[in-house]
Amino acid sequence: MGCTSSSNNFDKSSKSSCGSSNNSNDFKMAGKQSLGISQFPAPNSQQRLGGSPTKARTKVALKPGRSLMDWIRLGNSGKDLTGVGRKVLEVTPEELAKHATMDDAWIALRGKVYNISPYLEYHPGGEEELMKGAGIDGTVLFDEVHKWVNYESMLEKCFVGKLKTTPIQKRGSVSSLLRLKPSTPNGPAQPHPPMGPPPPPVPSPPRFDWYQNDKTVTLVVYTKWKQMRKENIIIDRTGRDLTAWVYIEDHTFTIHVDLEDDITDEYEVTVQKQTGKTELVLQKQTTGQQWRGLGKFLDGHSSYTPTNDKGLVYRSCHLESVVSVNHDTKLLCVSLPPGTCMCVPVGYHVHVRHNVEGVMVERSYTVVQPLLGTQDTDHRLTQGKVFYLMIKIYTDGAITPWINSLRPGDSIEVSQYEGNFRESRLDGQGDLIMYAAGTGFTPMVGLINHCLSQNTNRKVKLMFFNKTEDDILWREHLDSISEKNEWFSVQYVLSEPGSSWTGSHGRICEDLMTSFSPFTEAKTDTLICACGPTPFTKSVIQLAKDIGYSDDNLHAFLG
Numbered sequence: 001m002g003c004t005s006s007s008n009n010f011d012k013s014s015k016s017s018c019g020s021s022n023n024s025n026d027f028k029m030a031g032k033q034s035l036g037i038s039q040f041p042a043p044n045s046q047q048r049l050g051g052s053p054t055k056a057r058t059k060v061a062l063k064p065g066r067s068l069m070d071w072i073r074l075g076n077s078g079k080d081l082t083g084v085g086r087k088v089l090e091v092t093p094e095e096l097a098k099h100a101t102m103d104d105a106w107i108a109l110r111g112k113v114y115n116i117s118p119y120l121e122y123h124p125g126g127e128e129e130l131m132k133g134a135g136i137d138g139t140v141l142f143d144e145v146h147k148w149v150n151y152e153s154m155l156e157k158c159f160v161g162k163l164k165t166t167p168i169q170k171r172g173s174v175s176s177l178l179r180l181k182p183s184t185p186n187g188p189a190q191p192h193p194p195m196g197p198p199p200p201p202v203p204s205p206p207r208f209d210w211y212q213n214d215k216t217v218t219l220v221v222y223t224k225w226k227q228m229r230k231e232n233i234i235i236d237r238t239g240r241d242l243t244a245w246v247y248i249e250d251h252t253f254t255i256h257v258d259l260e261d262d263i264t265d266e267y268e269v270t271v272q273k274q275t276g277k278t279e280l281v282l283q284k285q286t287t288g289q290q291w292r293g294l295g296k297f298l299d300g301h302s303s304y305t306p307t308n309d310k311g312l313v314y315r316s317c318h319l320e321s322v323v324s325v326n327h328d329t330k331l332l333c334v335s336l337p338p339g340t341c342m343c344v345p346v347g348y349h350v351h352v353r354h355n356v357e358g359v360m361v362e363r364s365y366t367v368v369q370p371l372l373g374t375q376d377t378d379h380r381l382t383q384g385k386v387f388y389l390m391i392k393i394y395t396d397g398a399i400t401p402w403i404n405s406l407r408p409g410d411s412i413e414v415s416q417y418e419g420n421f422r423e424s425r426l427d428g429q430g431d432l433i434m435y436a437a438g439t440g441f442t443p444m445v446g447l448i449n450h451c452l453s454q455n456t457n458r459k460v461k462l463m464f465f466n467k468t469e470d471d472i473l474w475r476e477h478l479d480s481i482s483e484k485n486e487w488f489s490v491q492y493v494l495s496e497p498g499s500s501w502t503g504s505h506g507r508i509c510e511d512l513m514t515s516f517s518p519f520t521e522a523k524t525d526t527l528i529c530a531c532g533p534t535p536f537t538k539s540v541i542q543l544a545k546d547i548g549y550s551d552d553n554l555h556a557f558l559g
């Protein structure tokens with residue numbers, strides 16, 4: 001069976017093929033530059049394409065020897081990476097602007113100036129992208145792309161000095177700045193205009209109130225948002241210091257209060273769907289005691305800011321259990337601190353951070369349920385006390401070797417969740433078609449469980465790409481669901497099958513897609529979800545569009 005090749009610029013060397021028999025070797029991928037299902041994300045992948053499923057902010061293929069671990073080792077090698085003999089300078093904006101060529105590039109980030117020339121080849125977003133910040137204050141640019149990246153730690157050895165005065169920062173998007181900068185990365189920095197488009201109007205914060213009875217204190221937020229769900233609140237509490245983040249569309253309302261008296265760790269969140277009125281019920285430690293007031297409002301209370309402006313807040317969690325899923329993938333149960341409550345929405349991910357040889361490394365992991373199926377699930381999930389991660393270990397990776405070494409009781413630092421999948425997209429009755437590669441399976445777990453809990457009549461299908469049979473995650477569960485439920489089916493596709501494999505093999509291509517999710521005009525309510533290494537996800541989205549699906553039919557799970 002022939003198939004069209006998807007146009008991945010990283011994959012020129014490997015032959016593209018797909019088919020349903022196992023009598024050919026020509027589909028075998030050539031080393032690390034191939035489809036990369038075994039490397040998730042592949043060196044050149046990133047699992048994120050930007051806000052819309054088709055808008056790509058791709059990572060580039062880094063040269064061998066330019067991984068994060070290689071960068072960490074270079075930093076620890078003793079080599080001077082500042083380019084100024086490790087003197088700490090005071091850098092004026094004029095001086096900064098002089099350092100805008102690839103072999104002499106400085107960037108200012110939050111008042112600190114770094115020599116980025118040695119990092120260029122290691123930048124997962126590519127040299128050209130990084131050069132956009134050369135010679136200028138790149139803070140806005142940096143934050144627009146990846147605010148959560150710990151540049152301070154990663155560029156510590158490249159620190160040149162402090163920026164003397166803060167130059168006017170560019171407002172607006174990366175692309176508008178691009179037009180102002182020379183087209184070659186080596187060109188001199190251009191002055192940037194002080195003003196961009198006017199900022200969007202700030203929505204007014206929701207109304208906040210509270211009341212009490214003998215046993216409880218209830219905090220009320222009138223969100224007026226009909227999509228509000230109990231997962232949209234994260235609570236953190238140490239003693240009487242309580243913070244609750246209420247996520248309302250793309251804004252966050254913050255409650256921060258030093259409570260009048262002690263409460264227990266039991267919280268209850270209720271949401272009125274019609275009005276979005278959200279109540280957080282706190283249990284008094286001493287029942288029968290009337291509080292004179294709620295307590296003292298603390299920093300940030302009642303603030304209502306764009307969620308994207310919020311930094312990541314890490315909690316020190318505990319690994320409760322760890323079990324093997326297959327030869328290289330583990331399922332971790334992580335318990336949140338006793339005062340924290342976080343129910344993670346379907347398909348969302350958290351960041352895990354760890355100090356790797358002196359550099360703070362953050363990685364994203366999708367939160368999964370502990371099993372496929374809705375029976376006997378861990379009830380603490382709905383209380384927001386624990387969550388599960390399914391993580392593939394790379395023996396030469398930056399962070400997963402440490403994750404592999406973790407034992408029950410060990411600490412693990414985890415951020416709040418992030419993501420953009422709206423569970424309401426599952427409310428339709430059209431077909432749900434999932435394309436997953438490797439651990440790109442993780443967001444599909446929640447989707448499948450959602451359908452199982454709905455007693456659905458819709459058709460739900462998963463096409464699951466892996467290298468070998470041994471790599472298929474939760475195969476027995478998937479097979480058993482498909483045996484028991486007529487509406488569910490799964491098809492496995494292997495890129496390096498063994499000789500006994502009789503199923504499909506190869507990579508995602510138009511033939512596979514048209515056979516698995518053919519487009520017909522009548523199927524306007526089909527939802528196609530994709531997750532895997534970025535080139536894979538991009539291919540799925542592109543092929544789906546090629547055969548007739550529109551953006552409304554598509555969701556790519558990304559960072």
Ligand SMILES: Cc1cc2nc3c(=O)[nH]c(=O)nc-3n(C[C@H](O)[C@H](O)[C@H](O)COP(=O)(O)OP(=O)(O)OC[C@H]3O[C@@H](n4cnc5c(N)ncnc54)[C@H](O)[C@@H]3O)c2cc1C
Nearest residue numbers: 043047062066067364365366391392397398399400442559
């Ligand atoms: C939104 C999101 C959700 C995710 N969810 C999950 C999940 O649920 N489960 C999961 O397991 N992962 C998930 N990931 C991937 C995860 O974040 C990490 O990327 C992954 O665990 C690898 O981390 P690492 O630091 O150990 O490996 P890395 O250091 O990133 O290395 C990974 C592999 O790539 C190779 N490599 C790296 N750079 C190069 C290079 N320049 N040249 C050649 N080879 C190179 C390494 O040798 C290694 O084999 C997710 C990623 C995103 C963005």
Ligand code: HEM
Nearest residue numbers: 057058059124125129130132133138141142145149151154
């Ligand atoms: C200011 C100019 C910069 C621009 C325009 C830029 C752009 C990008 C882009 C487009 C990507 C790939 C897409 C993505 O992950 O969203 C990326 C990834 C990345 N960049 Fe930058 N970058 C800049 C500066 C930096 C700096 C200073 C660092 C410092 C360490 C850095 C570290 C990273 C890392 C670690 C990733 C991978 C993120 C991931 O794993 O998802 N970048 N960058």
